[in-house]
Amino acid sequence: MNEYLKRNMAGNTNSKEIKMFKRYLRQGLQLLTPRQRQIVKMYYQDNKNGVQIAKELGISQQSVSKALNAAIRNLNRNITIALHFLK
Numbered sequence: 001m002n003e004y005l006k007r008n009m010a011g012n013t014n015s016k017e018i019k020m021f022k023r024y025l026r027q028g029l030q031l032l033t034p035r036q037r038q039i040v041k042m043y044y045q046d047n048k049n050g051v052q053i054a055k056e057l058g059i060s061q062q063s064v065s066k067a068l069n070a071a072i073r074n075l076n077r078n079i080t081i082a083l084h085f086l087k
Helices: 002-008 016-031 034-045 050-057 061-086
Strands: none
Touching (some): 016 061, 050 061
16 A cells, blocks of 8 residues: 555645545544544544653553554554555
């Protein structure tokens, strides 16, 4: 997936492919649990690390890691579907 993005989407922010990719990403985010969405936001948008997230949410760092990994797997699955239709 990453190679496809680097090869075909880098620097091409107005393309139909980017719009479709973003749509699938938004849909994928909506399929996550509320906790997974919260952790993804804190990690990627707020640039917090696992220790900071765990402390703020009052959960273990392991719980943060598990939730983040599950969210990434779910997003990858949804994005893979999108990329299949972009070929």
